[in-house]
Amino acid sequence: MKTYGIQMINNTIKTAEYKLDKHKALGNKSNLSVFQVAALIDSIDRAKKFESQPKNETLFFNYARN
Helix, strand or coil, X not given: XXXXXXXXHHHHHHHHHHHHHHHHHHHHXXXXXXXXXXXXXXXXXXXXXXXXXXXXXXXXXXXXXX
């Protein structure tokens, strides 16, 4: 399951980077709006931030009886 999540993150990054490269190459002829470009950049940033988080996090909680 973990490798599937990593593949999804990598695919997101690759797809967004491809679209941004295509947008850059087309220049004024690109059909992407400023908002779409910003969303692509944000998705790359979020995916890289998620990818860099520690993988073995544990959840600690307190169950207290009164």
